[in-house]
Amino acid sequence: MEGASPTRMELRTAVVIGASAGGLGPLQTMVEGIEPSQSAAYFAVLHTTPNRRSNLASILGRAGRVKVLEARDGMPMEGAVMYVAAPDHHMYIEDGRVRSVRGPRENRHRPSVNVLFRSAAQLFGERAIGVVLSGSLEDGTGGLWEIERRGGTTIVQDPAEAMFPYMPRAALQNIIINYVLPAAKIPSVVNALVAETEVKRTSEQEAAMDEFTNLTCPECRGPLRRLQLGRFQELECRVGHRYSPESALMAYDETQERALWAAVVALEEGADLAARLADTHPEQAEQLRLRAERRRSQAGIIREIVQKWNVPDSTSSV
Amino acid sequence: MAVYRGTFFVLWIDSDPQSRALAEVVLKRFPSRVQFAAVADEAMEILATDQSAGLLPDIIFLSWRPELSHFVAALKAEFRLRSIPLVVFVGRPEADGFVNEIYDLDANAVVCSVNGSGDKEEALMATCRFWFQTAAVLHR
Secondary structure, eight states, X not given: OOXXXXXXXXXXXXXXXXXOTTOHHHHHHHHHHOOOOTTEEEEEEEOOOSSSOOOHHHHHHHHSSSEEEEOXXXXXXXXXXXXXXXXXXXXXXXXXXXXXXXXXXXXXXXXXXXXXXXHHHHHHGGGEEEXXXXXXXXXXXXXXXXXXXXXXXXXXXXXXXXXXXXXXXXHHHHSOOSEEEOGXXXXXXXXXXXXXXXXXXXXXXXXXXXXXXXXXXXXXXXXXXXXXXXXXXXXXXXXXXXXXXXXXXHHHHHHHHXXXXXXXXXXXXXXXXXXXXXXXXXXXXXXXXXHHHHHHHHHHHHHHHHHTOOOOOTTTXX | OOOGGGSEEEEEEOSOHHHHHHHHHHHTTSSEEEEEESSHHXXXXXXXXXXXXXXXXXXXXXXXXXXXXXXXXXXXHSTTTTTSOEEEEESOOOSTTHHHHHHHTTOSEEEEOOSSHHHHHHHHHHHHHIIIIISOGGXX
16 A cells, blocks of 8 residues: 555645534635645545435535545545545545445444555655544544654644534544644645645654454454554454444444344244244143243333443443 | 533524524523524534434524424424424414414424514513423423
8 A cells, every 4th residue: 555656746645634523614624725736636525324326526626725535446646635434334545546345334434534544654754744633532643643643733723713613622632633623724724734835854763552352343253353553442353343442332332232132033933932832732832831931021121221221322422 | 510401401493693603692581501503404403413422402492494394393203302392482473374384393382582682682582481490491
């Protein structure tokens, strides 16, 4: 993925922006203030639901002067253009091209902010500028860490202004952020950074440390490795599903609920079968009815557990 | 930072900047966070993003324009979105049955606009007070 390409020679800078809940407004504000430069390519990931057509490219296209395109796999990366991730597809950059693929979800999201940010950090190093706007949970922190590690610039929307401050706050708590700004002030900083011809060379920091855990991936059940990204941790499985601690907890909550409902189905089916057999096997009828009753009672207990399950919503730790 | 579950998440759809500014003033008096959309595709994009994060709005306010009927139909056709209360502001209804037509789209309330800016603010306050305090949409 690393190494110069003809396109990269002309494009000095990648500006990568990530947003989630509450992020469309600040993203529009940013696009409004961006002065498109031929020496920079711009990329935006806004979390969204799959199985829908997104109008994000046309919405952002109306907001400012930068040309906005929805990413298609393999399209060439051009200066003064903003690429936005398509629903249910990760967007990243590789060898002067934009990639749009259905890779493993990260932080339960596809598209994921981290996937884009890591690729920009690897390809553009100190000329990568990462911006995290409003959103819940922690997508973006791992990606910003990679940008910081390779000497790029890290920017977050001021959490006091963000509708959902958790994404910028998580980044602030875990990595060195160069600029904390209201959305309206971010474009002028980005424009100035893009215009800079010289960048301060910083030595690359250590890569992520990793170790295997005794946990399995809530999505595919593969073993999970713990990645230490500075002060921040992520979990990654063999397939590439990747989780921040908070998103892993949420994914486990979903898995637990599915498992409990499966137990209810198994117990209730067992009870139905035992009750039916009791009608046709009079010699064991009493024992079978007792078994059916016990299974129904056990299923009832599990139903109650699921119904009273108190899953904290994703804003509760904000 | 405060825990948000005492906060109303509001989606306000209005193309008029002055009306949006007034809405912002009124909503500041309630524990709320608002996202504004000028047009239907922005509103749909906001809903899709919020849905992916599991943070759908507690209520949607919409300033009526005929082209928004498609948005309302799409909103009410989607299982996870249809239960969000939808309050529609209309100008003075000129044609008979105009308000009924909007109710036929499954709006939860239709509020007719008033003229003076002071009256407008008062009407907005009353509407918000009803939905946030009396109907308590947060606990739907």
